Each structure stands twice: as C-alpha cells, then as structure tokens.
Amino acid sequence: xxxxxxxxxxxxxxxxxxxxxxxxxxxxxxxxxxxxxxxxxxxxxxxxxxxxxxxxxxxxxxxxxxxxxxxxxxxxxxxxxxxxxxxxxxxxxxxxxxxxxxxxxxxxxxxxxxxxxxxxxxxxxxxxxxxxxxxxxxxxxxxxxxxxxxxxxxxxxxxxxxxxxxxxxxxxxxxxxxxxxxxxxxxxxxxxxxxxxxxxxxxxxxxxxxxxxxxxxxxxxxxxxxxxxxxxxxxxxxxxxxxxxxxxxxxxxxxxxxxxxxxxxxxxxxxxxxxxxxxxxxxxxxxxxxxxxxxxxxxxxxx
Amino acid sequence: xxxxxxxxxxxxxxxxxxxxxxxxxxxxxxxxxxxxxxxxxxxxxxxxxxxxxxxxxxxxxxxxxxxxxxxxxxxxxxxxxxxxxxxxxxxxxxxxxxxxxxxxxxxxxxxxxxxxxxxxxxxxxxxxxxxxxxxxxxxxxxxxxxxxxxxxxxxxxxxxxxxxxxxxxxxxxxxxxxxxxxxxxxxxxxxxxxxxxxxxxxxxxxxxxxxxxxxxxxxxxxxxxxxxxxxxxxxxxxxxxxxxxxxxxxxxxxxxxxxxxxxxxxxxxxxxxx
Ligand SMILES: Nc1ncnc2c1ncn2[C@@H]1O[C@H](COP(=O)(O)OP(=O)(O)OP(=O)(O)O)[C@@H](O)[C@H]1O
Ligand SMILES: Nc1ncnc2c1ncn2[C@@H]1O[C@H](COP(=O)(O)OP(=O)(O)OP(=O)(O)O)[C@@H](O)[C@H]1O
Ligand SMILES: [Mg+2]
Ligand SMILES: [Mg+2]
Numbered sequence: 001x002x003x004x005x006x007x008x009x010x011x012x013x014x015x016x017x018x019x020x021x022x023x024x025x026x027x028x029x030x031x032x033x034x035x036x037x038x039x040x041x042x043x044x045x046x047x048x049x050x051x052x053x054x055x056x057x058x059x060x061x062x063x064x065x066x067x068x069x070x071x072x073x074x075x076x077x078x079x080x081x082x083x084x085x086x087x088x089x090x091x092x093x094x095x096x097x098x099x100x101x102x103x104x105x106x107x108x109x110x111x112x113x114x115x116x117x118x119x120x121x122x123x124x125x126x127x128x129x130x131x132x133x134x135x136x137x138x139x140x141x142x143x144x145x146x147x148x149x150x151x152x153x154x155x156x157x158x159x160x161x162x163x164x165x166x167x168x169x170x171x172x173x174x175x176x177x178x179x180x181x182x183x184x185x186x187x188x189x190x191x192x193x194x195x196x197x198x199x200x201x202x203x204x205x206x207x208x209x210x211x212x213x214x215x216x217x218x219x220x221x222x223x224x225x226x227x228x229x230x231x232x233x234x235x236x237x238x239x240x241x242x243x244x245x246x247x248x249x250x251x252x253x254x255x256x257x258x259x260x261x262x263x264x265x266x267x268x269x270x271x272x273x274x275x276x277x278x279x280x281x282x283x284x285x286x287x288x289x290x291x292x293x294x295x296x297x298x299x300x301x302x303x
Numbered sequence: 304x305x306x307x308x309x310x311x312x313x314x315x316x317x318x319x320x321x322x323x324x325x326x327x328x329x330x331x332x333x334x335x336x337x338x339x340x341x342x343x344x345x346x347x348x349x350x351x352x353x354x355x356x357x358x359x360x361x362x363x364x365x366x367x368x369x370x371x372x373x374x375x376x377x378x379x380x381x382x383x384x385x386x387x388x389x390x391x392x393x394x395x396x397x398x399x400x401x402x403x404x405x406x407x408x409x410x411x412x413x414x415x416x417x418x419x420x421x422x423x424x425x426x427x428x429x430x431x432x433x434x435x436x437x438x439x440x441x442x443x444x445x446x447x448x449x450x451x452x453x454x455x456x457x458x459x460x461x462x463x464x465x466x467x468x469x470x471x472x473x474x475x476x477x478x479x480x481x482x483x484x485x486x487x488x489x490x491x492x493x494x495x496x497x498x499x500x501x502x503x504x505x506x507x508x509x510x511x512x513x514x515x516x517x518x519x520x521x522x523x524x525x526x527x528x529x530x531x532x533x534x535x536x537x538x539x540x541x542x543x544x545x546x547x548x549x550x551x552x553x554x555x556x557x558x559x560x561x562x563x564x565x566x567x568x569x570x571x572x573x574x575x576x577x
Binding site for chain 1: 318319320321322352353354355356359360404405406407408459460461462463464465467468485486489490491492493494495496497498500501519520521522523525526546549559560561563564565566567568569570573574575
C-alpha cells in the first residue's frame with residue numbers, strides 16, 4: 001500500500017457472477033493522494049465506472065469483487081460489513097455519477113436532494129442547509145438557484161443537472177471525490193469555472209480527486225497523474241507530463257493521436273488502429289490465462 | 304433554390320415555470336426560446352452550441368415536435384408541422400429521429416437491446432417479423448462499433464458510452480431523413496468518437512442525411528459541421544459556416560467559448576488564466 005494515499009485500490013478483480021472466469025476489472029492498482037487529481041481514461045466499456053461503483057459499494061448484482069483491497073483513509077472497505085462500509089463511505093467520500101438523470105429522484109424537488117446530505121451527515125438545520133445549498137449552486141455558476149431548488153430534475157437542462165450533482169457532492173466536504181465524467185454536458189466556459197472551483201476546494205480541504213474523463217484536454221490541464229484502462233486492465237500509470245511526452249503503451253499513444261483539436265481541423269481523425277487493439281487484447285488474454293491457471297480451481301469451487 | 308428540410312420562423316417556446324405553484328388550470332409559463340429563425344438544408348450537418356441552459360435541447364425537441372411552439376411556424380419540407388397533434392405527426396416519425404442527451408432514461412429498462420432497436424423497425428414496416436428486426440438491429444450495432452452479442456443485453460448491463468451508441472444505432476436503423484443528435488459523443492472515448500463521426504459523414508454523403516448536432520465539444524463541431532448556430536439565453540447569436548465562425552467569431556461570447564477549449568497540452572497555468 002502507498003504510504004500517503006487516501007484512496008488505495010490494490011489488485012482488484014471483479015467478475016461476472018454467472019461466469020466467474022470473466023473479469024470486468026483485472027488486478028487493478030490505483031491510488032490517489034490527498035490533494036491529488038488523478039485522471040482515469042480509457043475506451044468506452046473499459047471498466048472506469050466499475051471502479052467507482054466498487055468504491056461506493058453500488059456494483060450491479062450481476063458482478064462481484066473476488067479479490068483485492070480498497071482502502072480509504074487506512075480502512076479496508078472490503079473487509080467491513082455492508083452497513084459499516086456505507087457509513088464509512090458516506091462520511092469520507094462522494095460520487096458524481098455518470099448518468100445525472102437517473103442519479104436524481106425524478107419525483108422529488110432538487111432542494112431535498114442536496115440538503116439531505118447536509119442534514120444527515122453534517123447535522124445542519126433545515127434553514128442552514130437550504131442557505132448552504134443556494135451558495136453551492138451559485139458556486140457551480142447556476143444563475144437562478146432559487147428556481148433550481150424548486151425544480152424537478154426533468155425541468156432542468158442536462159448541464160444544470162450535472163451541476164446539481166457536483167454541488168451535492170461538494171456539500172458534505174468529502175475527503176475523496178470520484179467524478180465520473182462530470183463535465184460532459186457543460187459548455188467549455190462553465191466547465192473551466194467548475195474545474196477552477198474543484199481546484200480551490202482541493203487546496204482548502206486537501207480533497208483527493210479521481211476524475212474519469214474522455215477529454216485528454218481536461219486531463220492535460222487539471223491532472224497530476226493518469227491511469228489508462230483498457231479492457232479492465234491498467235495499461236499505463238504515469239504523471240501527466242509523461243503521458244503526453246512519451247506514452248509508454250501503444251494504446252495510450254494511439255489515444256492521444258485520435259484526439260481531435262479545433263486548431264488542427266485538417267488533421268484526419270483516425271480511430272485507434274486495429275493492430276494496436278489486437279495486440280492489447282492479446283496482452284490481456286495472456287494475463288487472464290496466468291490468472292486463471294493460478295485460481296481456476298478455487299473460482300470454480302466458489303461458484 | 305431547393306426547399307430546405309426545415310424552415311423555422313419566429314418561433315417562441317414557453318414551458319411551465321417551477322417558481323410558481325399552478326393555480327387551478329392556469330399554469331404560469333416562462334419563455335425558453337425567443338423569436339427563432341432558422342433554415343436547415345437537406346444533407347447538411349448543423350452544429351448547435353451555446354451555454355448550458357441556453358435552450359439547445361429545447362430547440363431540438365421543438366424541431367421534431369416533441370414540444371409545441373407558442374408562436375411562429377416550423378415547416379418540414381412543404382408541411383407546416385407547428386401544431387400537428389401526435390396522430391398527425393405519426394407519418395413523419397420515421398424520418399425524424401432523436402438521440403437523447405441522457406441515454407439511460409431514453410432506453411426502456413425492461414427491453415433487450417434487440418427489441419429497443421428492432422421494435423420501431425416493425426412499427427414503421429421496415430422489418431416484417433422479429434427475426435428480420437433482430438438482424439437489422441445487429442447490423443446497426445455493428446455500424447456503431449458494438450458487438451452483435453449486445454442485442455441480448457438490457458440497458459443497465461452496458462457502460463455509459465455503450466448505451467449512448469445503442470441510442471445512435473436505434474436512430475439510424477430506420478434510415479431517417481433527419482437526426483437530432485443531442486450531446487451524443489461526449490461520453491465516448493476519442494476512438495469510438497471518430498467511428499461515430501465517420502458514420503455520420505457517410506450517412507450524409509450516401510443518404511443525404513440531415514443532422515442537428517448539439518455539442519459542447521467545439522473541436523468535434525469544427526470537424527463535423529457545415530454550419531454552426533450559437534444560442535444564448537434562448538436566442539440565436541450567430542449562424543454561420545463553420546470555418547468562418549472559428550476563424551473570425553463575430554461575437555465576444557463565441558470568442559470566449561473558443562478560448563476556453565482545453566487543448567491536450569500540459570499547462571498548469573491554464574486554470575488560473577482568463
Ligand atoms: N450487468 C452487467 N453484465 C455484464 N456486463 C456488464 C454489466 N454491467 C456492465 N457490464 C460491462 O462491464 C464493462 C465495464 O463497464 P463500465 O460501465 O465500467 O465501463 P466504462 O469504462 O465506465 O465505459 P464508459 O466510458 O462507456 O462509461 C462494459 O464493457 C459493460 O458492457
Ligand atoms: N420541462 C421543463 N419545464 C420547465 N423548464 C424547463 C423544462 N425543460 C427545460 N427547461 C428550462 O429551459 C432552459 C433551457 O433548457 P435546455 O435543456 O434546452 O438547455 P440546453 O441548452 O440543452 O442546456 P445543456 O447544455 O445544459 O443541456 C433551462 O433553463 C431549463 O431549466
Ligand atoms: Mg462509465
Ligand atoms: Mg441539453
């Protein structure tokens with residue numbers, strides 16, 4: 001375990017319950033220090049959201065963690081009972097989930113959905129919680145916070161819903177925030193303001209931030225370190241300068257080359273080449289074969 | 304001059320105002336879109352950009368008549384569709400497809416991907432039976448870069464970007480004349496993104512598909528769109544050919560947008576910069 005990491009994921013594997021040889025995460029190592037921003041990038045379906053779901057104990061029923069450790073501020077979460085674990089997480093960490101509309105309760109006004117955390121976790125009075133919610137909404141650059149508090153989720157635009165979730169995550173001043181593509185629905189000016197706000201928060205509270213994104217531009221501007229995931233396996237773990245200057249894995253290099261830039265409109269847009277994908281898949285198959293040969297019998301016995 | 308696919312004139316849209324409790328029968332409304340004029344040529348890709356909350360999704364939904372304008376007219380080819388009811392809109396539905404901003408909420412959780420894509424095909428008479436619908440669904444999945452085996456899965460068994468691509472597959476499977484694509488590539492890695500952009504380009508060339516492409520990613524907009532419409536607070540600020548807009552933004556706001564695009568180059572001072 002990393003000495004000063006606040007979030008420390010070590011050797012984490014999760015599998016399908018119906019086919020325990022099928023791993024969705026493959027011996028993943030990932031850690032985030034207090035005050036650090038770590039980017040988590042990789043192809044769609046690579047398992048980025050599964051990492052967040054494992055930390056917050058909200059994995060779909062069809063999958064389960066079969067080995068590895070998730071340590072939060074020194075506490076091994078996977079060793080706790082489900083209740084103790086949820087309490088521990090609620091006090092220390094917040095998730096900004098990927099799908100804002102489904103993360104919000106459709107038949108409840110926004111107000112309660114932000115203030116719940118304040119009254120339940122920080123012991124705010126109702127009035128104080130409302131005031132704090134208004135301030136938070138202003139901080140995420142919502143122009144008419146009063147209206148937003150009174151609205152139902154469907155009455156807000158996509159980007160407003162996303163900012164409501166960002167505000168709710170900040171509300172309880174967590175030590176870790178896992179942000180799963182939190183700015184996809186924000187225009188670039190608002191995005192920049194929000195990213196600045198996150199940086200300020202971190203400076204004040206030493207928050208550790210795991211930032212899932214497809215936008216390598218955002219990675220370049222806010223992350224210190226980056227984990228690249230492919231097919232549930234970490235293919236690269238590096239500091240941000242190294243990522244762009246000398247990507248170690250061919251998949252990472254291809255990803256950077258495929259990034260469109262408005263200042264180079266004529267550069268042709270090429271997906272990651274098939275041979276890079278093939279080679280990376282082969283690498284994974286090899287790791288899987290080794291993993292299975294060590295555990296095949298126990299895996300079968302458990303199912 | 305050929306008839307545009309859409310002509311929009313003087314359109315206003317108002318929606319219920321959450322600030323007021325509805326008093327019996329009279330629902331107080333707020334105006335979301337104001338005096339919108341817009342023509343969309345067949346076979347063109349029009350980017351729709353602007354601040355979060357400026358009314359992009361609302362404008363898109365009004366075009367395909369999921370919302371009704373409070374004033375003004377919307378013409379689809381030769382038909383005034385401004386106030387057609389659901390029944391009268393039905394013949395147009397196949398040609399007017401929507402890919403929604405929130406993929407999960409737009410996909411029925413109790414249906415498999417095969418039936419999510421396949422049902423509309425049977426409804427519109429594009430597939431005679433379930434088997435044919437399933438085959439077309441699998442073809443559509445392949446075109447958006449998903450394994451055909453996903454046909455048997457349910458929406459919650461997919462990742463965010465995979466669901467997003469199911470939405471795209473469903474929309475293109477009916478071979479529509481028009482697609483409203485609301486923030487469809489923001490949840491995709493750049494490689495899948497490139498694949499979808501290439502697909503849209505192809506459909507445009509081969510089938511004269513017309514697209515309204517709502518996006519915050521200006522690099523993608525620059526790449527894909529023939530024209531760009533900039534919305535601000537419910538009004539159209541600029542509507543110009545893409546290259547022109549990027550090279551010489553007429554409006555301070557457009558210039559501001561351009562300046563805030565994070566390029567993939569490490570720069571620790573960027574956050575603090577204006
Ligand atoms: N219930 C399930 N049964 C089987 N496979 C599943 C299930 N839920 C998710 N998966 C698969 O697990 C993989 C990882 O999903 P995850 O949501 O973590 O991807 P992701 O990296 O977040 O992708 P995206 O960038 O598209 O959001 C995906 O390939 C997905 O299809
Ligand atoms: N059903 C509704 N009832 C009342 N107001 C609504 C409704 N839907 C949207 N609005 C309001 O209309 C405005 C425009 O919303 P819209 O969803 O069109 O914005 P947008 O430009 O798509 O933003 P984003 O980029 O954040 O998705 C917002 O202020 C929103 O709160
Ligand atoms: Mg995800
Ligand atoms: Mg929108």
